[in-house]
Amino acid sequence: MTPPEELPCIVQTFVRPLDHFPTGFEATAKMNGKGSVLPMKNERMLLNALLVAIHKNDPDIIVGHDFLGVSLDVLLHRMRDLKADHWSRIGRFRRSAWPRIGKQGTNLRFLTGRMLCDLSGDAAKSMILSTTWSLTELCKSLLKQQREDIDPDDTTSYFDGSVGSPERLMTFVRHCELDAHYHMAIAAKVQMLPLTKQLTNLAEIRGMLILHPMNKTLNGGRAERNEYILLHKFHELKFICPDKSWGKKSVVKPEPAEDDPEALKYLSKGKGGKKDKYKGGLVLDPRKGLWNSHVLVMDFNSLYPSIIQEYNIDFTTINKSDVEEIDAGEEGQLELPGSEVKPGVLPKIIASLVERRKQVKSMYGCLGFEYSRFYARQLAALTTHMGREILQHTKELAESMQLDVLYGDTDSLFVNTNTSTLSDALRISNDFKKVVNERYKKLEIDVDAYAAVKVVNGSQTSIEVKGLDMKRREATEIVVEQIHDYLTSVGENVRTGTYQVEEYVIHKVIDTYSITLFTTLTSASSQRLGKNPEDYPKAEGQPHVQVALKMKAKGGSARAGDVIPYVFCLPEGEEPAKTAQSDRARHRDEVRRAGLKIDAEYYLSQQILPPVQRLCEEIEGIDRAHLAECLGLDMNKYRNVYSSSNTEDSSFGSFDSLKSDKERYQDVSHFEVKCRSCREKFEFRPINDAESCLRPEGAICLKCKAPLSIPSLQAQIETQIHQQISLFYQRWVVCSDQTCGFRTRMMGVLGHLCLRPGCKNKVAFEYSDEKLYNQLRYYAYLFDGQRALKNAAGTAELENVDALVSRHSELMRQMSLCAQKFLDQYAWSTVSKWGKAASGESRTFSKRHKRGSAVDCAIAEHMVVGNGPLQNFVKTKPKSLKPTIAVIGAGEMGSKMALRMLQEGASILTNLDGRSPETWKRARDCGMQQAPYSTIVSEAHYILSVVPPKDALSIARLVVDAAKVGIAQKRPNRRIIFADLNAISPETAKQMGGFFVGTGITFIDGAIIGGPPSEVYNPGIYLCADRSDEDALDELEKVSKEYGLKPFTLKGEGSGIGDASAVKMANAGIVKGTIALLASMILASHATSPSTATALLHSLHISQSTFLDQMSRLVPQMTPKAYRFVGEMQEVAKFVGRQPEGDAMARLYESTAQIFQRIAKSKEEKPGDGGDVDVLLAVAEEARKLWETDKGFSWGPPPN
Incomplete structure (x- = not known):
């Protein structure tokens, strides 16, 4: 086989500028000796040249990386938008009309007649072992080449036409050409095409063209190949196969990962709260430890395929009437076929695949995958049921042989041999394998290849990191x-x-x-x-x-x-x-x-x-x-951390009275004092400490030596005590498993179990009752003179400490009283006659705790504590907290909405930066409080944007910028909802929604239909959101109703951001468009002559009298707000322009925006000068009179 680097190669590169090419680039491209670099004037020429090159060379196979999911999608959209010539030449099937451009794999039909070898597709990922499958990683791991990565954000800099040299753009061209070579080299290295051909032959996929089925293998999954194998086998046996179903099924949602070779193992797991379809594999509870004896990891080879063979589980061997009688939620009740029944189709196919030494693990996945043509839930359930029984029986067999089973999962057992001699361990493994394998004909158990220390080739060892939580009971x-x-x-x-x-x-x-x-x-x-x-x-x-x-x-x-x-x-x-x-x-x-x-x-x-x-x-x-x-971490944070290995009695270590003060208070938060003179902070230490601020000359700052006053110290210690109490009442709980790390304030129905799915550990309060009690004791200990003397007894410091205690007796007394009063109210250490002693079930703050901070009181008022210091103190019913709502925009609509919600009890914030004095007055009259955006983001629960359309995006950016600073994190676990209620297009709404990704703020798309609220009227507010944020949508709807607004939510299949804006655009296009049409005809007729305007009104009175009513009401209402309608009509133009052939409609509404712009400009002129506004108001008044009295013309008699 000829190596790829020796095959003939033609390089053609097409380049087009963003604006213009760098100086000298075209000349440099012509002198290129390593292939043809062809500069193109624009993108359409580039696409046409690419299509000509494809048509001329007519490739059978297109090789690329991330081609189907990204590159092809971009090419198709650009060819369609730019109306490229003969666009269908990208494939071999001539088309005249554009099909729908879909997502990812659905676009493969555009390449009909050509095969696509995508190095990031499913087929490649099944052949290449990689982490990210990026081109850079593939080049490094397969070709041993270091590929240069170019950041997408830097791409435009390579095309900068203002630079004086073409070298940078040529570097980019060479980079793209080298990537094309890498694609071919990787495909050849892993032999994708030969391997794909073998898989195609194995599945016996045949068709009119060999390209078609092989393309399915190149870009499809194993599920499709399995389907073809079964289809051919059933066809050979003269069976009629079930039709392939499309679309959604009426039962529970299926799991889409049909390619997973262990699919059946996981298919039983529920999703989204649905009931499991059937149980999966058996998982035994692990026995934690680091075992220094040899541990056998026994594994059944291809357990589920072997079970199908062992018990002859098949569509043709199981009684169909039994299957139909079984309830959908039950399993394992099917009767296994007897030994006299001939092997079914599935056992035969699996046996043939085993003989061909092919992977068979995915064949049984067709039984449990709901979208499979051969989906059979009952057979899949029966298979897993037998798997659980086999694993349980194998465990019992191991225990009968005096072996310890440490762990088991689906098809594997970890067996402790209790011997440190390798020969004895191998003997035990052989005996165990023999006993297990004698029970079955098709099932076979063997030793797997991992343990804590893996033994290789008899004597060599290597560390294997898999699975076990290792716990050693001894160590040197x-x-x-x-x-x-x-x-x-x-x-x-x-x-x-x-x-x-x-x-x-x-x-x-x-x-x-x-x-x-x-x-x-x-x-x-x-x-x-x-x-x-x-x-x-x-x-x-x-x-x-x-x-x-x-x-x-x-x-x-x-x-x-x-x-x-x-x-x-x-x-x-x-x-x-x-x-x-x-x-x-x-x-x-x-x-x-x-x-x-x-x-x-x-x-x-x-x-x-x-x-x-x-x-x-x-x-x-x-x-x-x-x-x-x-590791260099603060060890104090990790001393008394709740651990799953601790028992409930673990706290009974040393008696508290036997602990030293240093040990007792090692984990507390220190009392930090801030000097009023130098503003520096320092730790307040006990009077017997050498670094104490209590000196013979008085209480002084350790930094500037300024005196410290008793009232200042009292205020500071009370503030810090209230902070600790506030932290306590937040009642955060944390999981005992540090690798889980789940932290929440939610209370679960399972008591002390962790709420994170899959975690079975317990949770404990992050700030416990005992910790608060110890913290309060620490504050009192700092000013306990008698304890300081006791600790100094028998030392040389006793005389000095005694003198200091006498010198500062008044300070010590007053500060001790300040700290002790909180201890007196805290009953954690007392024994209640109504409950247990010091157990948390009867602890209470007394009712004298009235001087707490606002935070303490609010928490106390709105919490119902079951087991804690406020159990008896809190007896009032929790009240709902009034929300803080920010209304950005204090125009007529925004201010009236704010007033309506204020009257219902909400707190209203706004931002008036850069607004006119009239706007400030209007906001004050409606009870709106001025606040910067940082305060709005940190305090408001809901943010409503009601501004002119042209300002909508800038307002959203200001909110996002404030959120990114992190101010909103001052109140954790508090949802913030931003609702844009402006007249913007769906595209603008989606763009705005992207701003809020990663900010912690939920975006709601909204629209207001109607005029400002009044005593007898409420406009409709249409709201929509992404499907994942519908809980926020429901919350905003509930709050809006509660505080006097009139919301309508848009939900259902296909709904999402942009729907409410679309309603607004359509409504505005009709209503404002009608107003613009009336105004333009009034102005045009009046410009001809005043009598023409009179005739127009008379003609409407005869033929369409309702227009007179609209003209008399809507035109006068429009003139003071024409400036707002300019941006609104521009958004409507975007809305209608997205339709096919929507350019003409877009131009219509762009013209409408110009009409309102003209009227707004006229509004700035002096009234009475005969401008557009004067004409509109005069004609509207005449229309009103005619509508009401059928007379009133003052400009002359009606025309003949």
Whole structure:
């Protein structure tokens, strides 16, 4: 076979400028000796030249990377928009009319007659082992070539025509040509075409043209090949196969990942709260530990295909009447066929594939995949049912042989041999295999290839990192030292930036069945995206989706099947994040380009510490705080962390009375004092401490030596106590599993179990009752003179401490009373006669706790505490909090809406920067409070934008900019909803919605139909949102009704952002368009002569008298607001212009905008000068009179 580099090659490159080519580029292109570079004047010429080249060379196969999902879609849209000549030449089927351009794989029909070999398609991904399948990675792993990456944002700079040299653009051309060579080299390296031909022959896909079925193999999945195999077999046996169904089914939603070789294992998992269709594989509870004896990992070879063969499970062998009688939710009740029944179709096919040494794991997936032509839920359920029984019986068999089963999952068992001798372990494995395999004819169990330390070739060993939570019960001292040394090194390297950006990249692993995050410092594993990023519900909290959406907003590609790499960064000037916030996730290219700082604290505390702690938690002498200290983290934060390994009695360690003060208060928040003179802060230490601010000369600042007053200290300590109480009443709970890290304020129905799906650990309060009690004791301890003397007893410092206590006795007394009053109100340490002692079930603050901060009182008033210090204190029914609503825009509509909501009890904010004195007065009269956007974003629950259309986008940007600063994070877990209620086109609404991606603000598209609210009238407010945000839509609808507005929500199939704007555009096009038509005819007739205008009114009175009513009412109402209608009509022009042949309609409404512009300009003229406004008002008045009295003409008699 001739190597690809020796095959004849023709290079043709077509280039067109963005504006004009750099100086000398065309001459340089002509002198090119390595292929033809053909400059084109514009994009249409470039596309036509490409189509001519394809038609002339007539390729059978098109090889590319990301071609079907991105490049082909762009080419088709541009060819259609620019009306390229003979566009169908991209394929071999001549077409005259454009078919619908679909999404991703549906566009393959445009290439009819040619095969497409896409290196990022499903077929390539099944042949190439890769992480992201990017072209750069494929070149590096397969071709050993380092491909240069060009940032999409930098592409336009290569086409800059203002530069004096063509070299930069020629560099870009060479880069594109080299990419084309890479495509061919990779396809040849992995032998995609020969392998695809073999797979096509295996599936016996035949047709009129050999290109057609092979193209299906190149761009299809295994499910389709399996279907063809079954179809041919059933046809051979004279069976009539079921018709292929299309569209949605009436039952529960199917899982789309039919290509997963372990599909049946996961198909039983429910989705979206639906009931599981049937149970999957059996998973045994693991026994945690690091086992220093040999562990056998026994694995059934191709379990489910073997079960189908073993028990002859098939469409033709199971009694159909039994299948129909089984309820849809039951399983395992089908009767297995007897031994006298001949093998069915599925067992025969699987046997033949085994003989051909082909992969058979995906064949049984057709039974459980709902979109499969051969979907049979009952057969799939029966198969998994037998799989569970087999695994359970195998476990019991192992236990009968005195073997310990450590773990089991679907088709594997981890068996502890309890021997450290390899020969004994191999003997046990052979005996166990023999006993198990004797039970079955087709099933076979064997030793799998992994354990904690893998034994290779009898003597060599290697570390294998898979699966087990390892817990060792003994370890030598050197092991402990090496763990600490290595962790210290890792911590230093992370902080000093020794590791490269690539080593921090997280590759998000997403499929339909599970969402898993694989991250290490040195490598990252990944799988393909299960769906497009915009299809994910609640994308705000998912970093990978946010990064994907940002990539698409910049013109990049991110779709189902892609891997999204991202790095958590630290915004400039901010502290390290405690959690992986989605807005801190950045694409690695953005990290390089912008020089962002990696959030080292997150990686050390969340990615390294938890798994290391789980591995080492039982090694004697190692605890979480010690490991954190090795990584350079604050060990105090990790001392008394709730752990799943702790029992309920773990708190009963040392008696509190036996602890030293240093040990008792090591985890508290220190009392920080701020000097009123120098404004510096310092820690207030006990009086017996050498660094205490209580000196013989008085209480002084440690920085500037200025005296400290008792009232200042009292105010500061009370403020800090209230802050601690406020933190306590937030009642955050955290999962005991540090790798889970789930943190919430929600209360679950399962008691103390974690609310994160799949996590079975317990949760505990992040700020416990005991922690608050200890914090209050600490504040009192700082001013306890007697305790200071007791601690100093028997030391040389006793005399000095005694003198200081006497010197500051009044300060100590007053400060002690200030702290002690909170302890007196806190009953955590008391025994209640109504309940248990010190157990949390009878603890209470007394009713004397009246001097708490506003935050404390609000929380106390609106919380019902079950087990906590306020259980007896809080007895009032929770009240609903009045929301804060921001109305941006204080025009007639916005101010009247604000007044209506204010009258119903809402607080109204607005921003009036740059507005006129009249607007400020109108806002004050309606109770609207001026606030900067930073305050609006941090305090408002709902933000309503009611401004002229031309200002809509700029207002949205101001809100987004304020949100990005992070002000909104002051109130965590608070939803902010931004509703745009302006007259904008659907395209503008969608553009605006993109601004809010990643900000934590939910965007609602809205439209107001009607005039401003009054005592007897309310306009209709139409609202819509993305399907994933319909809960926010319902919330805004509820609040709007509660506070006096009249909302209507647009929901249902296909609904989304832009629907409400479309309603507004259509309504405005009719209403305002009619007004513009009336005004233009009035002005045109009057310009001819006043008598012509009189005749016009008379003719309308005879033929269309209702126009007189509209003219008399609508025209006068329009003239003061004509300036607002200009932008509105421009948006309507965009709306109608998106239709086929919509250019003429767009020009109509652009002309309408010009009419209103003319009237608005006339409004600025002096009244009575005979301008357009004067004419319109005069004619409208005459129309009113004629409408009401059928007379009143003052400009002459009606014409004959």
